[in-house]
Amino acid sequence: MSTTRDTSTKTATTGLSVAPTPTSASEAPTPTSAPATGASGGTAGAAPGAAPAGSAADLALHLQRLGDDALVLGQRLCQWITRAPTLDEDLALSNIALDLVGHARTLLTRAGRLDGTGRTEDDFAYGRPDREFTNTLLTELPNGDFATTVARQLAYTHYAVLYYEQLTHCPDTELAAFGARAAKEVAFHRLHADRWTVTLGRGTEESARRMRHGLERVWPYTGELFEEDEVLRRLSASGTVPSPAPLRETWLHRVTGVLTEAGLAVPAPTWSARGGRSGLHIEEFGPLVAELQSVRRQFPGGTW
Amino acid sequence: MSGAREGAPASWEVFLRVRRGLAHQHVGSVRAADPDAALAAARDLYTRRGEPMSLWVVRSDAVHTAAPDERDPYFAAARHKPYRYPEHFAPLTEKGPEGEHDA
Amino acid sequence: MTAPPAVSAVSEDGPSAHFDAFVAAGGTVEPRDWMPDGYRRMLVRQIAQHAHSEIIGMQPEGAWLTRAPSLHRKSVLIAKVQDEAGHGLYLYSAAETLGVDRADLLDALHRGQQRASATFNHPALTWADTGAIAWLTDGAAVINQAPLCRTSYGPYARAMRRVCQEEAFHVRQGYDLMRALCEGTPEQKEMAQDAVNRWWLPAVALMFGPPDTAQGGADARTAAPGAAVSRRARAWGIKHHTNDELRQRFVDSCVPQAERIGLTLPDPAIRWNEERGHYDFTPVDWDTYRRALGDDTHWARQRIAHRRAAHEDGAWVREAAAAYAARSDETEGRTG
Numbered sequence: 001m002s003t004t005r006d007t008s009t010k011t012a013t014t015g016l017s018v019a020p021t022p023t024s025a026s027e028a029p030t031p032t033s034a035p036a037t038g039a040s041g042g043t044a045g046a047a048p049g050a051a052p053a054g055s056a057a058d059l060a061l062h063l064q065r066l067g068d069d070a071l072v073l074g075q076r077l078c079q080w081i082t083r084a085p086t087l088d089e090d091l092a093l094s095n096i097a098l099d100l101v102g103h104a105r106t107l108l109t110r111a112g113r114l115d116g117t118g119r120t121e122d123d124f125a126y127g128r129p130d131r132e133f134t135n136t137l138l139t140e141l142p143n144g145d146f147a148t149t150v151a152r153q154l155a156y157t158h159y160a161v162l163y164y165e166q167l168t169h170c171p172d173t174e175l176a177a178f179g180a181r182a183a184k185e186v187a188f189h190r191l192h193a194d195r196w197t198v199t200l201g202r203g204t205e206e207s208a209r210r211m212r213h214g215l216e217r218v219w220p221y222t223g224e225l226f227e228e229d230e231v232l233r234r235l236s237a238s239g240t241v242p243s244p245a246p247l248r249e250t251w252l253h254r255v256t257g258v259l260t261e262a263g264l265a266v267p268a269p270t271w272s273a274r275g276g277r278s279g280l281h282i283e284e285f286g287p288l289v290a291e292l293q294s295v296r297r298q299f300p301g302g303t304w
Numbered sequence: 305m306s307g308a309r310e311g312a313p314a315s316w317e318v319f320l321r322v323r324r325g326l327a328h329q330h331v332g333s334v335r336a337a338d339p340d341a342a343l344a345a346a347r348d349l350y351t352r353r354g355e356p357m358s359l360w361v362v363r364s365d366a367v368h369t370a371a372p373d374e375r376d377p378y379f380a381a382a383r384h385k386p387y388r389y390p391e392h393f394a395p396l397t398e399k400g401p402e403g404e405h406d407a
Numbered sequence: 408m409t410a411p412p413a414v415s416a417v418s419e420d421g422p423s424a425h426f427d428a429f430v431a432a433g434g435t436v437e438p439r440d441w442m443p444d445g446y447r448r449m450l451v452r453q454i455a456q457h458a459h460s461e462i463i464g465m466q467p468e469g470a471w472l473t474r475a476p477s478l479h480r481k482s483v484l485i486a487k488v489q490d491e492a493g494h495g496l497y498l499y500s501a502a503e504t505l506g507v508d509r510a511d512l513l514d515a516l517h518r519g520q521q522r523a524s525a526t527f528n529h530p531a532l533t534w535a536d537t538g539a540i541a542w543l544t545d546g547a548a549v550i551n552q553a554p555l556c557r558t559s560y561g562p563y564a565r566a567m568r569r570v571c572q573e574e575a576f577h578v579r580q581g582y583d584l585m586r587a588l589c590e591g592t593p594e595q596k597e598m599a600q601d602a603v604n605r606w607w608l609p610a611v612a613l614m615f616g617p618p619d620t621a622q623g624g625a626d627a628r629t630a631a632p633g634a635a636v637s638r639r640a641r642a643w644g645i646k647h648h649t650n651d652e653l654r655q656r657f658v659d660s661c662v663p664q665a666e667r668i669g670l671t672l673p674d675p676a677i678r679w680n681e682e683r684g685h686y687d688f689t690p691v692d693w694d695t696y697r698r699a700l701g702d703d704t705h706w707a708r709q710r711i712a713h714r715r716a717a718h719e720d721g722a723w724v725r726e727a728a729a730a731y732a733a734r735s736d737e738t739e740g741r742t743g
Contacts, residue, residue, distance in 0.1 A: 075473060078485065082469040082713065085721025086310060087462060087492055087499075088334070088345045094489040095348050097472075098482060105478045122477050146724050188347075195340055202734065203727025210723070295476040295534045299598075303591040304477040309510035310718055313729050315503060332500045332566065335509055337732035349496050352489070353573075372439045 058231045059240055060115035061134070063175075064124065065277060066163075067107030068135035071125060072285075073156060074100030075292055076143055085146055092192055096153075099185040106178050122304075126296040130281060130289040137276040138221035140285045144214065147207065150196040151214035155222045157190035158254050159244070166242040175241070194258045201262025208263070215259070216267045223272035226251070315364040316342040320350050321357040328360055336361075430559040430644040437561045438504040446643050450560050451505050452521075453645065455512045458498035460524035462516075463710050465491045467531035468540060476534060483580050484537060490577065494570045501566040517715045526613040527710055528701035535588055535595075535602035541581020543606050543661070547614035549574050550657045559644030582664060589668045596669070603665070604673045611657060611674075612691045612699035616650040623651025623690060651691075658688050 077097035084090040105121045112119035119127070138156060143149050164186060167179025200207040228236075228245040236243040256266050275281065296302070315335055319328035331350050336342035342361040351359065370378045386392045423443050429436075436442055469488050475481035499509040515521040526544050531537060552574065555567040588599040619637040640646040658677070665672050676689040689695070701707055 071478075078472040078481075081472055081485075081488060082465050083717045083720070085717075085724035087496055088336070088348065089721075089724075090465070091348045091489055091492045091496070092344065094485050094492070095352075098485045098489065101478055101482050101485065105482070108478075125478055126476070146721065192344060195344065199337075199341070199731045200724070200727050203731040204723070206723050207727030207730075291473050295471075295474045299476075299592060299595055301592055302476070302595050304480055304587055309725070310513040313732065332497060332562075332569075333503060334496070334500070337728040338735055341728065341732075349493055352486075352493065372441070 055234070055238060055240060056114045056116070058235050059172075060111045061231055062235055062241060063107045063114065064111040065134040065136075067104045067111060067121075067124065068133050069139045069156075070100045070107065071104035072133065072135040072288070073139040073152075074098075074104060075288060076140065077149075079143055080149065089146075093149075096189045096192065099182075099189065103178075103182050103185075106182075110174065110178075122296075126293045130286050131279045133276075133281065133285070133289065134279060135276050136221065136224040137273050137282055138218060138224060140276065140281060140288060141218060141221060142284050144217060145210055146196075147200055147210035148214035148217050150193060150200060151211065151218045153189065153193035154197050154215075154255060154258065155218055156225070157186055157193045158251050158258075159222075159225045159247070160186040161190050162247045162251055162254075163242075163244050166244075166247065170241055171239065172241075197258050197264070198262040201259070201264045211262070211264060215264065216269070219267040220269040220271055221273045224274045224276060227274060227277060229277070313337060314342070316346070316361040317364050317367060318346040318350055319360040319362070320346075321359075322354060324357055328358065333364060334361070339363075427642065431642065433644070434559070435561045435564065436559050445639070446645075447505055449640060449643070449645060450563065451502055451507055453640075454498050454502040454505075454563055455507075455515070455521050456523065458495045458502065458512065459516045459521060460527065461491045461495035461498065463523035463527045463714065464540075464544075465495075466710055466713055467527055467529070468537045470531060471534060471537045474534065475537075480584065487541065487577050487580065490573050494573070497566040497569055498563075501560075501562040504562045513718070517711065517718060519711065523710070524613060525700045525702065525707070526609045528704060528707040529605065529609050530706050532605070533598050533602060535585070535598040536606065538581045538584035538588065538599065539602035539606040541577050542585055542664075543581075543603070543610035544614055545574055545577040545581060546661065547610045547657050549578055550660065551614055551653055554647040554653075557644075557647065582668075585670065586668045589670060600670055603670050607673050608695075608699045609701070611654060611688070612696050615654040615657065615691075617696050618651055618691055618693065619649045620651040623649070623654065654691065655685055658686050662686050 074097045077093050077100065080093045081090055081097070084093055104125070108119075108121040108124040112121070112124065117123075138152060141148075141152060161183055164179045164183035168176050168183065170176045170179065197211065200211040202208070226244045226248040228243045232241075232243045232245070235241045252266070259266050296304070313335075314337065315333050316339075317333050318331050320331045321328045334342055334345040334349055336345050339361060343359060346359050346361050350356075422441055426436075426441070426443055426446070436446075465488050468484060468491075472481065472484055472488060475484050499512060502512060503509060512521065516523065531540065549571065552567055552571055556564055556571055558564045558567065585599050585603075588595040616637075619634045634649075637646065637649055641648075661672060662677060662679075674689050676687060678687055680687045691699075
């Protein structure tokens with residue numbers, strides 16, 4: 001990860017121009033922080049040969065990444081509950097968090113079955129140190145104000161709808177069924193994000209200013225959602241799951257549409273964050289994981 | 305002074321069709337600034353369980369009804385027309401209503 | 408339906424006597440019916456306090472959402488806290504049919520002019536507290552609220568039917584959570600017992616209100632006003648039972664539940680009374696009640712401060728939503 005806090009980031013906002021952020025498609029598979037646990041294959045790139053096992057390990061890692069995204073974003077949204085701008089919004093954000101935790105549970109459970117470790121959803125959520133979480137940095141960004149949360153929701157939900165819709169075409173029927181269910185749920189989260197983006201963008205001067213700031217805050221972190229590494233290249237080449245990389249254009253087109261309606265510009269950040277997929281997180285992530293796991297760690301051998 | 309009041313400016317009546325075959329039924333109200341927000345709030349509030357079919361929201365101030373003191377002029381007459389009901393008349397058979405048709 | 412005569416018809420004794428007869432006969436009062444001011448005030452006060460309690464009650468459990476020790480428990484807790492927000496909103500919606508407005512009620516809560524149940528003036532210190540709260544305080548709420556499904560005011564009764572249906576899940580999941588802890592390690596069980604020790608009194612004392620019968624512990628001096636309010640509420644069909652009747656019902660249901668999972672309710676006076684057919688317990692007299700209140704504590708203040716902070720931090724969002732809606736109305740040529 002090149003940068004952590006981006007408070008000093010120069011973010012050129014140039015009308016509606018498309019962000020020229022370089023994608024990281026040319027990056028080498030991330031070797032730095034292999035999940036050390038069990039037979040999950042460790043580094044994604046290090047599974048030559050052994051085709052079935054290798055591709056199962058690849059798929060497991062991919063699902064773990066998606067699951068971590070959902071889990072960590074759900075955890076962030078939980079932090080809003082009882083603190084939202086209205087009671088209705090407490091309800092709306094908790095609904096979204098609930099769906100996200102549900103997605104995480106399905107994805108992590110499946111990952112544990114695929115990678116041969118037999119790890120449960122809770123083993124993934126509570127048994128890994130923060131360096132082994134593979135969520136994108138976007139999902140772990142601190143909530144900031146409501147506008148920043150809406151901006152993050154806008155970016156994530158548009159991506160997630162597109163990607164989960166793609167999953168419905170997977171040959172793996174279980175995964176396809178998950179994609180269909182999750183796409184419907186995230187589509188409602190996207191409506192929520194769209195509505196608030198437009199409301200805040202066209203509300204008051206203050207809300208528009210905060211919305212612009214929120215977008216600038218989160219936009220450098222959106223590229224990582226579409227990153228394609230060796231794992232994804234192998235998975236998409238074999239037709240196992242699609243890569244998110246080709247969806248980026250449609251995503252940009254759609255969020256541009258919403259932002260235009262909101263009277264806001266698409267930020268054009270001069271840099272793009274990455275690192276989450278390989279366990280290099282922002283400093284605020286440690287406390288998030290510590291909090292998530294605190295009770296469970298306090299009672300070794302406990303049953304819940 | 306704490307800025308905008310809690311609960312958006314407008315009240316909306318919420319009607320829910322809980323399943324196929326039933327009419328929309330009034331279930332309560334929500335507060336929201338605009339119709340889309342009202343619909344979303346109604347969804348989150350009134351459809352957390354089951355698989356509801358459809359939701360309507362109608363601005364509360366758009367519901368038109370008779371004033372309380374107009375209730376009698378509107379409705380009192382209905383009470384005095386027993387001949388609108390089948391029980392007002394003799395059954396068609398000896399067995400009473402059960403003997404009539406299948407219904 | 409064999410409904411009593413319409414409420415609006417004025418009897419010879421005046422509208423109030425007629426109204427009293429109407430509700431005494433089991434009549435349901437609807438929003439635009441004539442109603443005595445006292446009835447309206449009592450309802451607004453009770454519904455608002457109930458709604459506030461749901462909203463404030465989100466806090467002690469809400470604080471554990473990020474720490475729930477399994478993803479299943481996390482999902483359950485999110486769903487539960489969400490229901491509490493929902494219950495608050497059903498109830499504010501019912502109160503609004505009486506001509507008050509959610510914003511005014513919440514302002515009154517924020518300014519300390521209206522109160523939430525003092526039950527939540529107590530802290531949720533461990534994970535087991537989320538279970539104890541759900542099992543004991545929601546369990547108390549179910550017993551307290553079940554009769555309200557038949558309360559005389561239609562919108563309140565309808566809201567309560569919705570609330571009660573959903574609340575039953577809260578109690579069961581709380582009990583299930585406690586059972587899991589009791590079947591776990593000794594440390595887990597200890598945590599469960601500690602939580603029950605701290606939440607028993609708030610549940611048994613505060614969820615049912617002050618003593619309102621002499622047997623329940625109301626003394627001659629204090630019984631009069633409390634019992635009078637309670638009697639009035641029952642005459643109007645707003646309540647159907649005394650606080651102490653419902654409290655007894657609660658104790659009777661909890662004792663065997665606690666025994667089954669090996670927890671001890673922290674009241675040495677609890678024992679089965681064959682003669683009465685009920686469990687005896689330490690009466691919740693006024694001193695006990697006052698001690699349980701927890702007013703003027705850190706937590707009583709903290710609950711309101713937390714709510715007020717959320718409200719104030721969100722002011723700019725609500726302003727934006729109002730401004731956006733006003734602008735959309737203009738462009739659509741809407742009036743009023």
